[in-house]
Amino acid sequence: MSNATRNLLIELLVEELPPKSLKRLGDSFAEAMTASLKARGLAGNDIAITAFASPRRFAVHIKNVAAQAPDKSASLKLMPVSVGLDVNGQATPALLKKIRGLCGDAAHTPIPQLKRALDGKVESLFFDSIVKGVTLVEGLQQALDETLLKLPITKMMTYQLADGWSSVNFVRPAHGLVALHGTDIIPVSVLGLTAGRETQGHRFEAKVKTIILKDADNYEVQLTNEGAVIASFPVRRDEIIRQLKAISAETGLQPVEDEALLDEVTALVEWPNVLAGKFDPAFLEIPQECLILTMKANQKYFPLLNANGRLSHQFLIVSNIRPVDTSQVVAGNERVLRSRLADAKFFFDQDKKKTLYSRVAGLSKVVYHNKLGTQAERVERIWAIAQAIGLRLGGNELAAQAGEAANLSKADLLTDMVGEFPELQGIMGRYYAQHDGLADDIAFAIEDHYKPRFAGDELPRNMTGLCVALADKLETLVGMFGIGQIPTGEKDPFALRRHALGVTRMLMEKKLEISLEEIIDISSEVFSNRINFGDAESYQLHNFIYERMSGQLREHGYSSQQIEAVMAKRPQFLNDIHQRLAAVRAFSALPEAGSLAAANKRVSNILKKVEGEVSDTINVDLLREPAEQALHAVLNAVMPKADSAFRLGEFSLALQELAVLRTPVDTFFDNVMVNTEDTVLRANRLALLARLQQEMNRVADISRLAT
Structure with missing residues (x-):
């Protein structure tokens, strides 16, 4: 083997890999192999990498790999x-x-x-x-060993090697190893396998049983032409998308968009072939969410929707074979789906025989948390919180509706359909409520109280749903903080971060005029003495919510300084957060902003060092210096205008009114000694600064804008 720089191919052939982790495994294999070769000087920073991942293999093609690292x-x-x-x-x-x-x-x-x-x-x-630089044989062996240890494998398999005595651990049994540097085989070994140039194609569609790879660069082409395998995950995914669009266009329908399903199907097939199937239209009487979930979760099919978003009786199958006559493949898939849909219909029909009200009592037998009681006790708390929020936001009528929806919010957990498909909780509650003859406001609130379920999800569609959704999330947050179950690191088993974001989104986007402090107090009171939730826990929960909200606001394009300025005020009403941030952004653009922010920071530092309380009363007769008299006069002129703008919610105008303070503030600090030895004068000047700070920081703490 010469010392020339050539392209390298490494492939590990295995039994069918877990589909939900295939792409991650393939990418990790390629990245770790490349990083290891770079670290040993066998590959430079300008190399091109192509990762491959199919159900039975992962591989990497790396350009310009040296036969030996430089000395x-x-x-x-x-x-x-x-x-x-x-x-x-x-x-x-x-x-x-x-x-x-x-x-x-x-x-x-x-x-x-x-x-x-x-x-x-x-x-x-x-x-x-x-x-002396390491040879490719040595370096590649080390890189392979390192890479396999670094792969994100959640569960290992132990299997015997061909000798019948030895055993190894890996995600799935491995059956082949390819290592080609140009045309040359690199004699490395791993998992009891020695590298060669032989691999295998599709189990049923391959033209030859064993593919003899010519060189590293012919891998993808030979696998496609001889092995009926599209080795590249993104290429295979694009091919599935192309076929889905082509077949659905023939039907005039649109496949359900689901990126996770698309990734999973891409990880299940090597030679995709999209086919169209049908089921009995009578099954469309079942809620379409059930049918869609059955098709996606159990069968990995793509349901087809009409122009109005309603489910049709047609669906798309991504097959892994391409027979001349596809009728048997389609018929087999239709037969399997028919059984699944029949089960769903049975569950739906059985569930409708009992009302949601009749199921509520059964929640007393379902444990929610060993420290927080049963689901029945939890529902009682949600009911109390939802009623209190409803009373506060809409009076007795809204309180009654929120209470009724909250009482039924978890009843569908005891239905057969939700037992089979937990993802449908809330959704099935809405259908069963409508079947029971309940008003749409109540039915939709039962479904919507889980919203937002994820980032970007829609919010509850009516006020009843908002009250119950807030109650559900606050009960969880307060309860978990009260028993010390606070998220640490990436662990968040009770989805408290998502609940906190849901609370802030509802308060901000729906502009609800209720304070964070009030709804947390309401929620903590319903637990009585079951949890330990005092001032410390309340402060901790406030901080947790503010942190989530800050991250959320950064995604809206506000700077960290602007967000910090608003959050420093620990705002209790979140319905005007965006107006405050917009005002701070506009203020930041004023030529006076930098000087006023710096002055505000100086005022804050002075007041922090004062022992005891600073008086809020200014004695005009004690304003001896012209500079302090001028500042007082301008403050008196500005305050009525700024206060009026603030009360009207015109925060930008309120902050802009402060621009005239720049010159008198600068002059004050240039000419007045605040910490004079005369204690009376000092107290009066501190009162003046306190008044200045109060006026400047009404919308936000603008000292946080100082650079």
């Missing part, structure tokens, strides 16, 4: 000069022993040229040498 110069510190050389400058026994350990044990080993250099404050002896 490197190395400088090894031996010991301090005082230890290595005697008074005559001759090598000490300690130095000689060290050199012989490096260069050989022979007594006649000549002393190499050593370098003297400062190592900190001590002069030391250094040995400069050339380290």
Whole structure:
């Protein structure tokens, strides 16, 4: 094998991989292999990488990989000069022993040229040498071993090797290893396999049983032409999308958009073939959410929707084979789906025989949390919170509706349909409520109280739903904080971050005029003495919610400084947060903003150092200096205008009114000694600064805008 730089291909052939982790495994394999080769000097930073991942393999093609890494110069510190050389400058026994350990044990080993250099404050002896670059055989073996250890495998399999004695651990049994550098095989081994140039194609569609790869660059082409395998995950995914669009266009319908389903199907097939199937239209009497979930979750089919978003009786199958006559494949899939839909219809018909009201009592037998009681106890708390919020936001009528919806909100957990498909909780509650003859406001609130279920999800569609959704999330947040179940790191088993974001989104986007403090207090009271939720826990929960909200607001394009300025006020009413942020953004663009923010920060620092309380009363007779008189006068002129704008919610105008303070504030600090020895004058000047700070920070703490 020559030392030329050539392209490298590594493939590991395995039994069918877990579809939901296939893409991640393939990408990790390619990234880890490349990083390891780079670290050993066998690949540079300008290389091109192609990752491959199919149900039975992952592989990587890396361009311009060297047969041997370049040699490197190395400088090894031996010991301090005082230890290595005697008074005559001759090598000490300690130095000689060290050199012989490096260069050989022979007594006649000549002393190499050593370098003297400062190592900190001590002069030391250094040995400069050339380290020979690692060969591709050595480096690739090390890279393979490292890579397999780094793969994100959640559950290992233990299986026996061909010798019948040895066993190894891996995600699935491995059956083949390819390592080609150009046309040359690199003799590496892993998982009991020795590398070669042979691989396998599709189990049923391949033209040949064994594919002999010509070189690293022909891998993808040969797998496609000889093996009936599209090895690239993104190429295979695009091919599935192309076929889905083509077949659905023939029907005049649109497949359900689901990126996760598309990824999973891509990980299940090597040679995709999209086919159209049908089911009995009579099944459309079942709620379409049930049918769609059955098709997607159980069968990996793509349901087809009409122009109005309603489910049709047609669906698309992504098959892994391409027979000349596809009728048997379609018929088999239709037969399997018919059984699934029949089960769903049975569940639906059985569930409708009992009302939601009749199921509520059964929640007393379902444990919610060992420290927080049963689902029945939880529903009682949600009911109380929802009623209190409803009373506050809409009076007795809204309170009654919110209470009724809250009482029924978890009843569908005891239905057969939700037992089979937990993802349908709330959705089935809405259908059963409508079947029971309940008003749409109540039915929709039962479904919507789980919303928003994820980032970007829609909010509850009516006020009843908003009250119950807030109650549900607040009950969870307060309860979990009250028993110390606070998320740490990435762990969040009760989805408290999502609940906090849901609360802030509803308060902000629906502009609900109720304070965060009030709804947290309402929620904590319903727990009575079951949890420990005092001022410390309330403060902690407020911070948790503010942190989630800050991250959410950054996604809206506000800067960290602007968000921090508003959050520093610990706003309790979140319905005007966006107006405050817009005002702060507009204020930041004013030429006076920088100077006023800096002055505000200076005022804050002065007031922080004051022992005791600062009076809010200014004695005009004690304003001796012209600069403090001028500041007081301008403040008196500005305050009525700014206060009026603030009360009307015109926050931008309120902040813009402060622009005239720039000159008198700057003049004040240039000419007035605040911390004078005269305690009376000092107290009066501090009162003036406190008034200034109060006026400037009514919308936001603008000192946070100081650079």
